[in-house]
Amino acid sequence: MSKTDYEMVVGLEVHAELSTDTKIYCSCKNSFGSEVNSNCCEVCTGMPGTLPTLNRKVVDYAIKMGHALHCKINNVCKQDRKNYFYPDLPKAYQISQFDIPLCEHGYVDVILDEECHQKRIGVTRIHIEEDAGKLIHDDSFSGSLVDFNRCGVPLIEIVSEPDLRSPQEAKAYLDTIRSILQYLDISDCKMQEGSIRCDVNVSVRKCGSGEFGTRCEMKNVNSFSGAMRAIEYEANRQIEVLESGGTITQETRRWDDHRGQNFLLRSKEDAQDYRYFPEPDLLTIVVPEERVQQLREEIPELPGEKLLRYVKDFGLPYFDANLLCESGEKRALFEEIAAKGGIDLKAAANWLNGDITRILNEKNKTLAESSLSADKLIGMISMIEQGTISNTAAKTVLEEMFWQDKEPSEIVEERGLGQINDDSALQAIVGDVLQKNEKVVMDYKNGKTNALGFLVGQCMRATKGQGNPAALRELLLKQLG
Numbered sequence: 001m002s003k004t005d006y007e008m009v010v011g012l013e014v015h016a017e018l019s020t021d022t023k024i025y026c027s028c029k030n031s032f033g034s035e036v037n038s039n040c041c042e043v044c045t046g047m048p049g050t051l052p053t054l055n056r057k058v059v060d061y062a063i064k065m066g067h068a069l070h071c072k073i074n075n076v077c078k079q080d081r082k083n084y085f086y087p088d089l090p091k092a093y094q095i096s097q098f099d100i101p102l103c104e105h106g107y108v109d110v111i112l113d114e115e116c117h118q119k120r121i122g123v124t125r126i127h128i129e130e131d132a133g134k135l136i137h138d139d140s141f142s143g144s145l146v147d148f149n150r151c152g153v154p155l156i157e158i159v160s161e162p163d164l165r166s167p168q169e170a171k172a173y174l175d176t177i178r179s180i181l182q183y184l185d186i187s188d189c190k191m192q193e194g195s196i197r198c199d200v201n202v203s204v205r206k207c208g209s210g211e212f213g214t215r216c217e218m219k220n221v222n223s224f225s226g227a228m229r230a231i232e233y234e235a236n237r238q239i240e241v242l243e244s245g246g247t248i249t250q251e252t253r254r255w256d257d258h259r260g261q262n263f264l265l266r267s268k269e270d271a272q273d274y275r276y277f278p279e280p281d282l283l284t285i286v287v288p289e290e291r292v293q294q295l296r297e298e299i300p301e302l303p304g305e306k307l308l309r310y311v312k313d314f315g316l317p318y319f320d321a322n323l324l325c326e327s328g329e330k331r332a333l334f335e336e337i338a339a340k341g342g343i344d345l346k347a348a349a350n351w352l353n354g355d356i357t358r359i360l361n362e363k364n365k366t367l368a369e370s371s372l373s374a375d376k377l378i379g380m381i382s383m384i385e386q387g388t389i390s391n392t393a394a395k396t397v398l399e400e401m402f403w404q405d406k407e408p409s410e411i412v413e414e415r416g417l418g419q420i421n422d423d424s425a426l427q428a429i430v431g432d433v434l435q436k437n438e439k440v441v442m443d444y445k446n447g448k449t450n451a452l453g454f455l456v457g458q459c460m461r462a463t464k465g466q467g468n469p470a471a472l473r474e475l476l477l478k479q480l481g
């Protein structure tokens, strides 16, 4: 049998750090990058005799994610101890949730491609738990150091059903989960700071088989593109094992993205190995039904719905809509423009995704720090549409109105950027350009039609960018016969 006779089956566990001000069970600051061991106390390091107190915000944030992923919310639930030893876990247990997670039985619709085909991915559960500390390995000394600042940072674990069938589907799912977290403003999702991490579970089976194969779980996947590579590699590894007559055993493997390979860490522990038991130091979580509903009402329009709406209602191509949807500020400005109307929205999207994004990136600023507004942009784009200014002149207008409290019309006037639409003025320029470019004119007459573009360019140059290109083109065509 060959590779194509097999199908891969993938399920993902996403851990997202929640952006609460304080940790999940104590009042230590929840922040990244502080001096090592400066944000920890006897509670988050589990000193004997200390008691945890649940941070209410953590429950709110997790319920919001539950609503966004269409989950059933278990507003009466408990927390459990997951026992294991590791040097970054001074308590030797993690407070998590075992048999009754806060949210379960959900799903998310993921957009798979530019034609907006969708696939529904099941979400098994979302539970709250605490993060562990961080080991620091350094070549300058033997052994490892440990930083406890991350102990007790709140996490949600979002577990998917094994519904994914390719690395591309897994990537689309991860991108969707990340942007939902960002839309809800409950996690900063900084991959490089580890605020969103994923474990990748993979199995393979013969195409057409109704049963799943044995899964292997990969740890140390540090990016979404790394997840795609890890999935591809692991599925191939399993197929090779099966094809050579072997069997797959349930294992935890370590992905090494640099080498593009994974390595056995341990044969997989089962839930029973953790000896889960109800956390005796914490009360049952009880969230009043009104609070659950109130949180539902706080859910904004989510990325998938928004993207489809931009494509369907505003006629934007997927690519443009997707770029706009990535930034809260851009979305807000675009929607304000769309609500006011009167201009081509594709043009607005182009400016937002193009020059405006470029300028912001160059200056490392946000839209809120600029002087741009929906009205200014509408004003500028209308002037282009009415032929008052050229696209080139508009770039100058944009640069000026970006940081200054000036109207586009003011700038056009001050800087004399108005487009020359006057036929007789343009006629003179066309005549001059044709005279100076006899060879190009010959080429054009001999069938080299792209010579026309060159001539338009020359006319634009002669007008210092202020000629109306459409009018110039027409005049040129007339003269060239």
Ligand SMILES: Nc1ncnc2c1ncn2[C@@H]1O[C@H](COP(=O)(O)OP(=O)(O)OP(=O)(O)O)[C@@H](O)[C@H]1O
Pocket: 009, 010, 011, 012, 013, 159, 160, 161, 162, 163, 201, 202, 203, 212, 213, 214, 215, 217
């Ligand atoms: N046969 C399979 N092939 C691929 N993925 C699978 C298969 N069976 C289960 N999975 C996926 O494995 C993941 C299991 O995650 P879950 O958190 O429930 O358990 P775990 O990995 O054993 O626990 P832990 O959180 O302690 O790592 C889910 O995403 C699920 O969809």
Ligand SMILES: [Mg+2]
Pocket: 013, 157, 159
């Ligand atoms: Mg898990």
Ligand SMILES: [Mg+2]
Pocket: 013, 199, 217
């Ligand atoms: Mg796991």
